[in-house]
Amino acid sequence: MSGVLRGATAIVGVGEAGIPVLSEGATPVDAMALAAVRAVADAGLSLKEVDGVFAAGLQLFMPTLSLSEYLGLTPRYSDSTQVGGGAFLAHLNHAQAALAAGLCDVALIAYGSTQRSGGAKFVTHSEPNPYERPYRVPGPVAAYAMIAARHMHRYGTTPEQLAEVAVAARAWAGLTPGATMREPLTVAEVLAARRVADPLGVRDCCLVTDGAGAVVLVRADRARDLARPPVHLLGVGEAVSHRSIAQMPDLTVTAATQSGARAFAMAGLAPAEVDVLQLYDAFTVNPILFLEDLGFCAKGEGGGFVAGGRIAPGGALPMNTNGGGLSYGHPGMYGIFTIIETVRQLRGEAGDRQVAGAQVGLAHAPGGFMSSQSTAIFGTAATL
């Protein structure tokens, strides 16, 4: 089946809205709809051609229904798979299958959030866990702090190495119009920042912004006739390992080992062939684990791997080239933006941050507490 799906679909439109903050009273559907119409327009398509709708959210209970109603869509195929921040990469997998099977012709994947402007009114429909509730676990940060602590204990990873991830992200954001945080950042500033959950400080944590993103996926034959250079989906992999952090088998190893292997197998590629990476950086430790688990470096060596500017502008392995969730924007779930930035890089439209000659891009995102992992590999027409 891999041979059938490799390159069989392509992203032909992308759109964003609302980063860093929407106007007072705007809703998550407002933001998502705006990004969606921009993605459809970018593709040179019309809304009435959209017959597949994929969406997930923290604030919307039935996001595909809300978006379809808002925009007057009447999809014949819809999917609101919610596996956390990487849901939109999982949607890519489901959408390519639906497109290949002829169950839809134009797939729209979208997300929107008012996490920042919603402020105190922000709610999630995640259910409480009675075995964790008494311990006052403050959202995901405590779980990721324990992941970082365990990686440091096991492999000698240092706070300075974690900080390098944030510093590189900020340098990329400085090259990115519209990034939320663009002023230069140093390792010393990251280490001196307010502590949130040891060993993570506020600069090790993603931003809190509003925002929305959307992409349009069609079959490759259709993509050739459209306005934008098609960015082909070469491989996708999903994996699920747990729900709560207490059930993660080994805090230093994520199921990206599985999702990455599946994506690379479908794409017929190896890590050395990837030109540009977008690894969801909800916390600075995350890309370190993903670089190891996706095969860019050996297990335990991620801390040293990100040091010395390797992932920063001008480095050997350009990563999170828009500034990522740490500096570009982070509206609750960031996964859709790893796809959008990959598309911009492979189209060659990334301006000052463009990675010269980028042909193969990888997007990766976790969900929950490293609970799900989703990996997507894209290529230009030259990679088919």
Next chain:
Amino acid sequence: MTGVPPTDRPDLSTLSPRARFLAHCAKGELAFQRDPATGRAIFYPRMAAPGSGAEHPPWEVSAGIGTVYSTTCVRSRDGDHNVALIDMEEGFRLLSRVEGTAPDAVRIGQRVRVRMRTDDGEDPYPVFDPVTDLRDGAR
């Protein structure tokens, strides 16, 4: 299955996993389950065992000794508190809190002993204290 069930205590065989866990907590016991097919310890309590699918896996009571697998000190406006993952000697892991020491003084690998909190308006729940007994600590 004859006779009338006793009415002066809960019938543990028919309680939900959560209710049975709490009934043990009320007695000062940290209860867990074990898969009858694989022998693997199970926590949190479930009606079906992961992997084997065995229904209503049998219960055991932990000896209460574990090791800190990972830990963090959460810094909040209400003050600092500890969150930790504890590996119990019986082979299961749970999320909890180490008390009886500074929240940022908890260390990975530290040996801890369970204690039931029943005093803060919650359902009873397990927390841990550092094991100070030298023989325990050296094991």
